[in-house]
Amino acid sequence: MIKGKYYFVLFLLSMLFINYQGLEVEATEKQLINEGYLDLSNSDLDQVLLLEGQWEFYWKQLLVPEDFKTTNEQEKTNYIEAPDVWVDADYTGSLPLSNSGFGTYRLVIHINEEDSNELLSVYIPSVASAYKLWVNGELLAKNGEVGTNRESMKPKSFSKTASFVPHSSEIEIVMQVSNFSQRKGGMWSPLKFGSHDAINKNREMNVIRDIIIASALFALSFYLISHYFFRSTSKLPLFLGVFCFFVSLRTLFVGELLFMYLFPSFSWELSVKIEYLTIYFSFMVLFLFLYYLFPREVNKRIIYLSVAICLLFSLTTLFPAYIYTHFLYTFETCSIVIFIYCIYIVGLAVIRKREGAILNFLSVCFFVIAVIHDIFYYNLKINNSVDLVPIAAGVFLLAQTLIVAKNSSNAFAEVEKLSQEIKETNTLLEQKVADRTYELQERNKQLHHIEQTRKEFFSSVAHEIGTPMQSLQGYVQLLENKVQSEEEKSYVNIVGEKAKLINRLSKDLLDLAKMDEGQFDFMLEEVDAVHLLEHLYNRFEHDIVNEKMNLDLQWGSLPKEHDLLLQIDILRIEQVFSNIIHNATKFTPEGGTITIVGEYEENPSSYHENGIFRILICDNGIGIEKDILPNIFTRFIKGKNSLNKKQGSGLGLAICYEIIKKHDGTISVQSKVGVGSQFSITLPVTLVEKENPK
Secondary structure (H helix, E strand, O other), rough: OOHHHHHHHHHHHHHHHHHHHHHEEEEEEEEEEEEEEHHHHHHHHOOOOOOEEEEHHHHHHHHOHHHHHHHHHHHHHHEEEEEHHHOOOOOOOOOOOOOOEEEEEEEEEEEEHHOOOOOEEEEEOOOOEEEEEOOOOEEEEEEOOOOOOOOOEEEEOOOOEEOOOOOOOOEEEEEEEEEOOOOOOEEEOEEEEEHHHHHHHHHHHHHHHHHHHHHHHHHHHHHHHHHHHHHOOHHHHHHHHHHHHHHHOOOOOOOHHHHHHHHHOHHHHHHHHHHHHHHHHHHHHHHHHHHHOOOOOOOHHHHHHHHHHHHHHHHHHHOOOOHHHHHHHHHHHHHHHHHHHHHHHHHHHHOOOOOHHHHHHHHHHHHHHHHHHHHHHHHHHHHHOOOHHHHHHHHHHHHHHHHHHHHHHHHHHHHHHHHHHHHHHHHHHHHHHHHHHHHHHHHHHHHHHHHHHHHHHHHHHHHHHHHHHHHHHHHHHHHHHHHHHHHHHHHHHHHHHHHHHOOOOOOHHHHHHHHHHOOOOOEEEEEHHHHHHHHHHHHHHHHHHOOOEEEEEEEEOOOOOEEEEEEEEEHHHHHHHHHHHHHHHHHHOOOEEEEEEEEEOOOOOOOOOOOOOEEEEEEOOOOOOOOOOOOOOOOOOOOOOOOOOOOOOHHHHHHHHHHHOOOOEEEEEEOOOOOOOEEEEEEEOOOEEEOOOO
């Protein structure tokens, strides 16, 4: 914050020094010209002398130095006050003046004989809008092409210096001027006269001042716009940066007109358009900035109206300069009213104690004063001054920088405070996390012990139940052959079915226990897919027929010139089929059909380059309930509506899922209650060309 204040003070001091030096060279007595004659015989020429007063003036005439060698012209002499625009100047002639026209200025200067052999210079400022200048009969400077109408003249306007050695005590200056291109015509800024060193020093200081102001404003604009794009939390830096850019650009097209001086071939018409557009756009951006800076104090309609006015006047630049330059007076009147409202806005913000309101109030007031000053300055109501808007813009922008610095300092202090609070909170959290971690570790040990106990329990139960169940099934089969009555047979069958269920449950538990322990071995071998499906069909056909159902085998698309080979464990795949078909028989009524479909799908994804073999097992049973369908492959999930009242263990499909997963395949199911179910199994295949393709 302190460093920012130092930069602010240094900037102001440098600006004041530059402008002081620029004005110091001009700070001399006015050399008043009387009826086209100026006596400087007693004046020191090592200074800048302003050539102001009554110049000889010949309206509607373009005269050259040779024309003044006759007495006829001198008899018709009239005088005009310069500097001033033609329409406002005091003129002794009878013909009315207008800002569109042409004429000739003439001045005779008498100097000391001792200075007649010194190198002297004349500084010619921007003259509207073309001129030729002779000194002692020699053409020393010109801008554009002087003409008697709009078609014959070519406007060009930027400052120049012309140096010469008079070789006599009398100096004659003749200048032709024409203007048909803009609102102001004539010599509206004073010519400067003095020694070569004095004029050059004055010019250099003015150029340095404009360069520093333009460069400083451009650097600020680049920083602010970059700040917005890298950290776009607020639009204020964007508006400030764009405003700064327009003011910087305008500095190059007014005053010393540095841009035109560096690029003299640049279009005069385009340069004037840029000068006017920078005025309209900079004001528009400034109004938007105030709207975003103090949104609660600003009336949106007034700001929108102000923006609309700026845009409307900017559209006038589509016309030629001799048209749109006349609208500037109207815009200046509107802008003064709007700026008064801007002062009201920041004043209201000060009353309401908004952040940075006092600095904004002072900088806005200074800027408004600078704008009003420049309006009078460029309309020739103030002489011997400078363009204050760029300086005021710099002060305004640096005031915003101070506000941002203060806000940043406050934010940094708040960040430090929050950082300390976060540090303390983190210390507490670390302790809580350590305690919680210890608790979780203890619980994890307990869960691990429980999981290990569960696995051992499943394995033990499977072993302990499996062996006696096999013996029990053997006894049941013997009883079935010996009992005579139907009632006894039904009881024996019930015992047999329960024994089978318990035996199946023990096998499932044993398989899951092996899977959990990683002991579920797979003996992979290469099997022809078609032969596999035919083998499975033959394996389960008899069992399904015994259940009074039908088993159908169908084929989808198969490659004609290749065999499909699977890398599988046949016993495990048969176990999958056994589980799915066993479930199908439980949920399919007598007379129903179970269909097995085999088909080849070519390259369904990049994961299996050679394609897959898809097996569909379909039934027309009662279907699977919608609420359990998403979790059907989860352990201990089972259907509720078995037709034969045989409830499964809920482990079979979970085992199927694990087996297919181990084969790098997939298993899924689609089902609709009352219609049936369809299980889909996919397995990766290898294509082998057939030896004798049919």
